Amino acid sequence: MCGIVGYIGKKQASPILLDGLKRLEYRGYDSAGMAVWNGSQIDALKVKGRVAALEKLLAGHPLEGPVGIAHTRWATHGEPSDRNAHPHSDSEGNVFVVHNGIIENYKTLKQQLEKEGSVFSSDTDTEVLAHLIAKFLKTGSTLERAVKKSLTLVKGAYAIVVMAQSEPETLVAARLSSPLRIGVGADQLIIASDPSAILNYTSQIITLEDNEVAVIKGVEYTISSLKSDTVIDKEVEQIEWDLAEAEKGGFDHFMLKEIFEQPETVRNSLRGRIIVEDGRAVLGGLASVEERLRSIERLTLVACGTASYAAMIGEYMLEEYAGIPTEVAIASEFRYRKPILNPKTDAVLVLSQSGETADTLAAVKEAKEKGVLTLGIVNVIGSTIARETDAGVYNHAGPEIGVASTKVFVSQLTVLALVTLLLGRQRQMSSVMGGRIAEALLKIPEQVEVILAQSGAVVAIADQYKGFQDFFFLGRKYNFPLALEGAIKLKEISYIHAEGGASGELKHGPIAMIDEDFPTVFIVPNDSVYEKNVSNIEEVKARKGRVIAIATEGDADIAKIADNVIYIPKTLEMLTPILAVVPLQLFAYHIATKLGLDVDRPRNLAKSVTVE
Numbered sequence: 001m002c003g004i005v006g007y008i009g010k011k012q013a014s015p016i017l018l019d020g021l022k023r024l025e026y027r028g029y030d031s032a033g034m035a036v037w038n039g040s041q042i043d044a045l046k047v048k049g050r051v052a053a054l055e056k057l058l059a060g061h062p063l064e065g066p067v068g069i070a071h072t073r074w075a076t077h078g079e080p081s082d083r084n085a086h087p088h089s090d091s092e093g094n095v096f097v098v099h100n101g102i103i104e105n106y107k108t109l110k111q112q113l114e115k116e117g118s119v120f121s122s123d124t125d126t127e128v129l130a131h132l133i134a135k136f137l138k139t140g141s142t143l144e145r146a147v148k149k150s151l152t153l154v155k156g157a158y159a160i161v162v163m164a165q166s167e168p169e170t171l172v173a174a175r176l177s178s179p180l181r182i183g184v185g186a187d188q189l190i191i192a193s194d195p196s197a198i199l200n201y202t203s204q205i206i207t208l209e210d211n212e213v214a215v216i217k218g219v220e221y222t223i224s225s226l227k228s229d230t231v232i233d234k235e236v237e238q239i240e241w242d243l244a245e246a247e248k249g250g251f252d253h254f255m256l257k258e259i260f261e262q263p264e265t266v267r268n269s270l271r272g273r274i275i276v277e278d279g280r281a282v283l284g285g286l287a288s289v290e291e292r293l294r295s296i297e298r299l300t301l302v303a304c305g306t307a308s309y310a311a312m313i314g315e316y317m318l319e320e321y322a323g324i325p326t327e328v329a330i331a332s333e334f335r336y337r338k339p340i341l342n343p344k345t346d347a348v349l350v351l352s353q354s355g356e357t358a359d360t361l362a363a364v365k366e367a368k369e370k371g372v373l374t375l376g377i378v379n380v381i382g383s384t385i386a387r388e389t390d391a392g393v394y395n396h397a398g399p400e401i402g403v404a405s406t407k408v409f410v411s412q413l414t415v416l417a418l419v420t421l422l423l424g425r426q427r428q429m430s431s432v433m434g435g436r437i438a439e440a441l442l443k444i445p446e447q448v449e450v451i452l453a454q455s456g457a458v459v460a461i462a463d464q465y466k467g468f469q470d471f472f473f474l475g476r477k478y479n480f481p482l483a484l485e486g487a488i489k490l491k492e493i494s495y496i497h498a499e500g501g502a503s504g505e506l507k508h509g510p511i512a513m514i515d516e517d518f519p520t521v522f523i524v525p526n527d528s529v530y531e532k533n534v535s536n537i538e539e540v541k542a543r544k545g546r547v548i549a550i551a552t553e554g555d556a557d558i559a560k561i562a563d564n565v566i567y568i569p570k571t572l573e574m575l576t577p578i579l580a581v582v583p584l585q586l587f588a589y590h591i592a593t594k595l596g597l598d599v600d601r602p603r604n605l606a607k608s609v610t611v612e
């Protein structure tokens with residue numbers, strides 16, 4: 001996610017803005033910038049790279065003055081570059097905007113503004129805001145009014161701070177879905193994406209809610225809503241977090257923070273990409289190859305680790321709902337075997353959070369060597385794999401700090417469902433079926449929230465099982481790959497031996513391991529293979545094996561045979577893994593933390609495996 005800092009007070013703004021950006025570096029970013037009013041005009045500097053690069057620029061070209069805004073950019077639209085860095089301004093350099101979020105309808109707004117004579121200087125969605133606000137200022141609006149009018153035209157998510165030459169001692173801030181807070185100091189106000197950029201100066205913090213707009217003049221502020229100028233009396237909270245806690249949003253670890261971010265992650269992955277009425281997915285990143293995709297007769301999904309398990313779930317989706325023969329290859333194998341690929345009818349789709357995994361990148365190059373269409377589902381904008389593939393879909397999951405992948409795995413499944421929708425509707429899938437998938441997808445965020453609300457039950461189960469040294473994770477169909485994910489989640493952060501597998505394989509060997517010291521986690525939702533899974537559970541129980549079941553809420557029968565049950569809401573079979581993975585993540589997290597292990601930085605692991 002991008003980082004925002006705004007300052008207004010009696011001190012020099014730029015050192016405080018720079019300190020704030022440094023506190024926000026943990027969020028991940030690719031460029032940085034700042035704009036400061038120096039008493040007569042607003043000057044701005046921005047640069048691709050680290051905050052240190054901006055600091056170096058400032059050393060040679062100081063921005064002096066008591067009012068300013070600053071930003072670290074996590075690219076969503078437009079490659080990381082100097083010109084795409086924030087702040088963004090209008091053609092005449094009157095308005096300066098920093099933004100965290102996604103403006104879904106920016107293309108429409110941009111076309112209209114260009115027709116009216118606006119000249120754009122970046123590829124970003126954010127820049128449309130600067131031109132819109134400048135346009136309304138020209139009609140005589142105040143900065144507050146111009147911002148409100150502009151935001152009523154915007155669809156998407158935003159946290160913004162705006163300043164203008166015409167009202168230089170005023171900052172206007174607003175939010176919808178992206179966090180924004182105001183630190184209230186004795187003689188200064190600091191606006192920031194999260195408390196870590198504020199706590200050095202004050203612990204008195206106001207949290208803006210969706211559709212709220214703050215106008216800050218001098219050291220006075222008023223808060224109203226987008227739709228009404230009625231002043232809202234906001235509570236000033238005393239935030240006692242230390243800096244480390246602030247970076248984690250009050251959670252003990254980034255991994256837990258990212259698990260709890262998942263409802264918003266799914267919303268961001270879906271944002272602007274679903275048309276429910278005719279059951280279609282709109283994936284801008286595939287537009288250039290959409291016609292070629294109609295003639296694809298086979299897909300090969302390639303990835304490593306957790307991403308490969310997402311790919312395996314995608315295989316079931318694409319075959320069952322898009323009717324495309326699909327196979328999954330582990331990247332480190334694909335690149336050395338002799339894959340038979342037809343450039344006319346094959347496509348290779350790779351999944352990678354980092355976009356830098358060496359084996360996956362090598363697989364892309366191998367596929368390109370064979371003239372095959374290469375697609376990517378990647379989280380890091382502008383990463384090597386994103387640039388090497390012919391087309392692709394960004395996760396829009398924001399930076400994932402915890403080494404163990406959680407929210408990006410959930411985003412990968414969400415995006416795979418969108419790709420399935422797009423390809424399926426190009427083929428035999430009806431608008432009715434498409435609409436059903438679209439509606440089910442839109443319900444997922446609130447269903448994940450329901451599961452997170454019962455995380456206490458998972459904590460109790462983790463406490464009960466933290467002493468065991470061996471686990472099976474078993475599932476069928478869509479939840480067989482999920483069982484593999486459950487196993488890797490546990491072993492990579494708790495170092496406990498865990499094996500994932502297909503429930504149907506139990507009697508072909510693994511069942512020999514079962515006894516009261518070898519518990520099994522069954523993913524057994526109420527789906528097309530429910531009865532088969534129940535039989536497997538009974539086989540394990542008959543050998544004194546303990547069973548933890550992830551089951552569909554309302555299934556009372558499962559509680560009669562399993563030792564522990566964690567319930568998840570009902571959804572389409574193809575989407576069940578997005579819900580069922582949440583208890584598995586929490587189970588692994590709470591066992592590892594109860595064992596006192598470093599959950600965010602597990603031993604021997606790296607966040608991105610850029611070597612073979």
Ligand code: AGP
Pocket residue numbers: 304305306307351352353354355356357360403404405406492606607608609
């Ligand atoms: C996930 O929990 C692991 N850290 C690991 O398996 C990871 O998924 C794998 O290394 C692939 O990384 P990528 O998605 O960045 O390519």
